[in-house]
Amino acid sequence: MNEQRIAVITDSGTDTPANFVAAHDVRVIPLRINYSDGSSYENGVDITTEDVVRRFDEEIPSTSLPSPMKIRDTFEQARRDGYVGAVVVTISSGLSATNETMNMVARQMEDFPVVVVDTKSIGVAAGLVVMEAVRQVEAGMPLDRIGSVLGALSERTRVYFSVQKLDFLRKGGRISEAVYRVGSILNIKPVLMCDEREGKYVIAKKARGWSRALDAQVRLVVENARQWGRVRLAVCTYDPALRDELVARVREHVSAVAEIVELVSCGISADLLVHTGPTLVGMAVQGI
Numbered sequence: 311m312n313e314q315r316i317a318v319i320t321d322s323g324t325d326t327p328a329n330f331v332a333a334h335d336v337r338v339i340p341l342r343i344n345y346s347d348g349s350s351y352e353n354g355v356d357i358t359t360e361d362v363v364r365r366f367d368e369e370i371p372s373t374s375l376p377s378p379m380k381i382r383d384t385f386e387q388a389r390r391d392g393y394v395g396a397v398v399v400t401i402s403s404g405l406s407a408t409n410e411t412m413n414m415v416a417r418q419m420e421d422f423p424v425v426v427v428d429t430k431s432i433g434v435a436a437g438l439v440v441m442e443a444v445r446q447v448e449a450g451m452p453l454d455r456i457g458s459v460l461g462a463l464s465e466r467t468r469v470y471f472s473v474q475k476l477d478f479l480r481k482g483g484r485i486s487e488a489v490y491r492v493g494s495i496l497n498i499k500p501v502l503m504c505d506e507r508e509g510k511y512v513i514a515k516k517a518r519g520w521s522r523a524l525d526a527q528v529r530l531v532v533e534n535a536r537q538w539g540r541v542r543l544a545v546c547t548y549d550p551a552l553r554d555e556l557v558a559r560v561r562e563h564v565s566a567v568a569e570i571v572e573l574v575s576c577g578i579s580a581d582l583l584v585h586t587g588p589t590l591v592g593m594a595v596q597g598i
Contacts, residue, residue: 316395316447316456317388321376321408322353323401324429324436325546327576334444339384341408341581342374350374353581359548362580363588370481373581375408381415385422395423395453399440399460401432402509425457427464430509433582434544434574435469435594441574442596465506466538466597470514470530472501472523474589482585484511499523501530524556524591528563531595535568538597544574546592548583560593571598 312335319337320326331338340352343362346369351357353373362371388396398416403409409428416424427443429436442463446456473479476499480490485500492498501515501523514530517523535541545560547553557575564570578590 312448314447314450314453315393316397316453317391317393318440318443318447319384319388319396319398320436320440321400321412322579323406323408323432323581324399324440325434325576325579325582326437326440327434327574330441330444334448336440336444337384337388339376339381341376343580343584344372344374345369346371353579357580359577359580359583362583363548366588370478371584373584375406375411378411378415381412382418385415385419385424389422396425397443397447397453397456397460398424398426399436399443400426400428401436402430402504403428404430404504404509405432405511423453425453427457427460428509429464429467430506431464431467431469431504431594433469433471433578433592433594434546434576435467435504435592435596437576438467438542438544438574438594438596439464463596467594468503468530468534468596469592469594470501470503470527471586471590471592472499472517472520472527473586473591474499474520475587478585478587484585501526503530527591527593528556528560531560531593532563532567534595534597535564538568538595540569540571540598542572542574542596542598543570544576544592544594546576546578548578548588548590550577552591553577556591556593564595
């Protein structure tokens, strides 16, 4: 129970599981999905992941961060709802200006302290940090200490992802034209991660073929789990059948080398699929 009345706020790019968000009153500020005809939507509010995927054949949209006004409105609503401060957990500042904008608005708030945490990660890996923020707040962790606790946890959180088709990564500038051409011709699939220092995309492994790319992701998760010994895990895909298969595989391999405290499985928000396509598979591991 949140007796401190500290709000936990995040952005939609963290893919924090919806049932957890609802159960713990996590406030999610949506990123925007923008089309060339001028239409713009709030992710998860007036457009769904399924809506975006259905329109991929017509257009791959762009994304944009929440406006300062939207962020301030969220902070003010939390205050009106009886919260006395907030911890805000964002996707990597190396991938989005969302963190910077959250910090800017936080500094403008009077008599409502806000701590902003840069996970240096994205998707459900960042969502694991959001979930720990809730646990820390509900356990009574003071607001002035929670930033350093979550910052240290972010350093022990890794995300790995791969895609079956490289087209979306090329369009979004996530991979170079050379990597795209070589990868497409030779069927090489890069396994990407967020680097620990800046939180930008880097290639963790390269695999020939989709099946080997998934195997490589599992091995990377296992290597980290072996190092930490006690972990939380997450698997996210757009395809629920593939998700179930990978959850079973990850559980089997990691349980042989480490204690699994929790394994989260979830879908993927539209603001991430825009840059990766619907074949995205993400896996996260967090050392406890």
